Amino acid sequence: MSWSVSGGQVLREGELVAGDVTLAEGRIAEGNGADRHLDATGLLVMPGLIDIHGDAHERALQPRPNVDFPADFAMRDAAAQLLASGITTAYLGITLSWEPGLRSLQAFESTLGALRNPPPGPDFRVHLRFEADNFDAEPAALAAIEAGEVHLLGFNDHTPGIRKKLGNSKELGKYAGRAGVSEEQFKTLAEAAYARRGEIPESRARMAGAAQAAGIPMLSHDDAKLEDRALFRGLGASICEFPMNEPVAENARAAGEAVVMGSPNVVRGGSHLGWASAAPLAERGLVTVLASDYHWPAMLAAPFRMAARGVMNLAQAWALVSTNPADALGLKDRGRIAPGLRGDLTLVTPEGALAAVFASGTLAWVSPEAAGRLG
Structure with missing residues (x-):
């Protein structure tokens, strides 16, 4: 089925201009003939949102500690929530840790299994957040990378921070609940993981080598020092995610690297x-990509918040959630509205309310208010 989206303000080449968009065979097409029509008068027609890191799916898998749902059920929930947030490409931030439960190898493999037959709508991809000292799971991670089931590798190292909080009963209870073990068991697991720190450099090198062989991008996470960025740059990680201070972001940008921060931070x-x-x-050019992080709806709101600050216009702010993540991830078929690219569109009101979403040329979501615009 082909669609004509007409009468709106279309974001093309960095500017909002009056125009129409035709979708055919899953792509943005030239010409005006179409089977169906959506009247976009008064709406903004934008490239679909591309989320480089979103881990809100964890709440679909485990809405409460020790309350788990099957991965295929959770992915259907995630798909619906993503579309209702305007996100058409979703890199699920799947943490593979030494922890049991939500971030375990079993949960990772279950989620991969569910994504082999994904629910319709968004383009699901895997952002593997591999914990540095999760050596027992390394073979499975390497196999998933080689099989093409991982699309982005993130180098995580949360164990030192977790270990520092083990004396805090509230934090310990949170970690143990997420893992589904007793507090004493969690302490034992954390200390056992920490005891193998010396093995991390060789493991990281193997993971980086696998990612390079597979041709997938890599990113570092929570870089605290310039030395951290240099280390991961040396491994081939060309994306700096959630730098902990401004000098790290400046260093990454000076090297021409993408810098990612969270949309919830902006909102x-x-x-x-x-x-x-x-x-x-972001206004100074030190942050180039905004991700949903832990809250999908924030990603749609963030460009409007940025524009309201008065430094960037909406077209510039929208690049942070569409064009720039596409470029950082090497996705040449999306992030813009141009003939031949994927038919991913997010239609919004000038105030930022979501009206409709097209994913790969298919009408995937429409608001009750916009349903009357269909013809």
Whole structure:
């Protein structure tokens, strides 16, 4: 089925201009003939949102500690939520840790299994967040990379931070609940993982080699020092995700690397952890990509919040959630509205309310208010 989306303001080549968009055979097409029509008068027709890191699917898998749902059921829930947030390409941030439960090897493999037959709608991809000292799971991770089931490799290292919080009963209870073990068991697991720190460099090198062989991009996570960025740059990680301070972001940008921060940071007005504030860094060109992080709806709201600050216009702000992530990830078939590219569109009101979503040329979501625009 082909579609004509007409009468709206279309984001093309960095500008919002009046025009029509035709979708045919899953792509943006030239010409005006179409089977169906959507009247976009008064709406903004934007490239679909591309989420480089979203881990809100964890709440679909485990809405409460020790309450788990099957991965295929959770992925259907995730697909619906993603579309209702305007996201057409979703890199699920799947953490593969030494922890049992939600972030275990079993959960990772179950999610991969569900994504082999994904629910319709968004283009699901896997952002493997591999914990540095999860040596027992390394063979499975390498196999998934080689099989083409991982599309982005992230180097995580949360164990030192977790270990520091083991004396905090509230934090320990949170970790143990997520893992589905007793607090004492979790302590034992954390200490056992930490005891093997010396093996990390060789493991990272193997993981990086596998990613390079597979041709997938890599990113570093939570770089605290310039030395951290240099280390991961040396492994081939050309994306700097959630730098913990401004000098790290500056260093990455000086090297021509993409810098990722969270959309919730922008929408809330700052980091929930007290780290760098994303909006002013984006205005200075030090942050180039905004991800949903832990809250999918924030990604649609973030460009409007950026534009309201008065430094960037909406077209410039939208690049942070569409064009720039596509470029960082090497996705040449999306992130823009141009003939031949994927038919991924996010239609919004000028105030930022979602009206409709096209995913690969198919009408995947429409608001009750916009349903009357269909013909």
